[in-house]
Amino acid sequence: MVLHLNMDIISLEKWGVEHLGAVESMVENTLSYAENKTFFLKAVANPNIIILLTTESVYLELKPYIKREILILLTSNPKFYFWSIHNQYGSRFKEHICHIESYRGVNVKIHPTAYIEENVYLGDNVEVGVNAYIASNSYVGNDSYVGNGVVVGAQGLELAYNGNEKIMIKRYGGVKINNNVHIMDNSVVSKSVWGITELQDSVSVSVLCNIAANCSIGKLTRMSGNCLVGGSAKLGENVILGPSVTIKDGIKIGANSRVRIGSVVVQNYPENSDISGNFAYEHIKNIRNFARFRNG
CATH class of the missing domain: 2.160.10.10 (Hexapeptide repeat proteins)
Known part of the structure; x- marks a missing residue:
């Protein structure tokens, strides 16, 4: 499925996202981003990536290489909006947060x-x-x-x-x-x-x-x-x-x-x-x- 990213209607829980990370992520149900062809190909080949932020131009050129189900969110600036999602929602993911007792x-x-x-x-x-x-x-x-x-x-x-x-x-x-x-x-x-x-x-x-x-x-x-x-x-x-x-x-x-x-x-x-x-x-x-x- 392909959508244009709308920060106002993001639903990570509904989409089943359990982790934010790089395209090489070893953790299931990861949301990631790809600004270029190399990282796009890595992401669509990695079954752990279930949502990918990328540009429309990269997607249109490489969509024949998508051989599995993955949600593609199109945006003009994948890196910026990935980190915007991180800032807004990152605290929800327990594995992201280091918690040390006093x-x-x-x-x-x-x-x-x-x-x-x-x-x-x-x-x-x-x-x-x-x-x-x-x-x-x-x-x-x-x-x-x-x-x-x-x-x-x-x-x-x-x-x-x-x-x-x-x-x-x-x-x-x-x-x-x-x-x-x-x-x-x-x-x-x-x-x-x-x-x-x-x-x-x-x-x-x-x-x-x-x-x-x-x-x-x-x-x-x-x-x-x-x-x-x-x-x-x-x-x-x-x-x-x-x-x-x-x-x-x-x-x-x-x-x-x-x-x-x-x-x-x-x-x-x-x-x-x-x-x-x-x-x-x-x-x-x-x-x-x-x-x-x-x-x-």
Whole structure:
């Protein structure tokens, strides 16, 4: 069935929608969107997608590829209206919402200037520094330190545009900081749109770092000052980031890897990698290329 999207008559319950997500969704009864041919074909081939927002031009070109029942909602701006539906109805889907019960363990030290919202878990021996802020649906495990001016559970600035109109995308997820994690002054950990941003056991984060939404930082990973880890990036165990490293969103770096000072990482790397440069490259090859350039 094909309809033109009307935000005033959306009925997700009637349509059987149980999830909002990407066209690769592994969850049944998902509503998604596709702005181009590639994502449209993925969506109509994925039986979990039951409703798809797309443009009329994409639909008309590719409708012969639709081989199953799916509701197509036509709109001039699928991305914008998908996130509009998310903002309006997302709180109805329990699997979207991270809900953490308020808890205070033993020997918790919170500086008087720090601000802790409701639905925050603080384990035993947690210390929260001067002017730190911990937003709702955040979990901080035992023996962890949240330094001066640190923000845990930041909303982040993620927008969807429709001409001159814009909306800020709501975040229903949370943050999980596991045991023995140290986050130093003025660093920021953003909460996820859905699910959690996670720092596993014994992660160390130096000053002025920014960890974006839905990242997973493996245990024993160390981040030097002024690092930026883009959204949905995955760092394995015992990864070392040098000062001022930038990692593009969605990147995966395997365990026991080293990313050297000032690197800008825009591709995935396996375990035990040693990488450097802007854009980052395997470190030894990078050095050899530089030597050849320097020597003419």
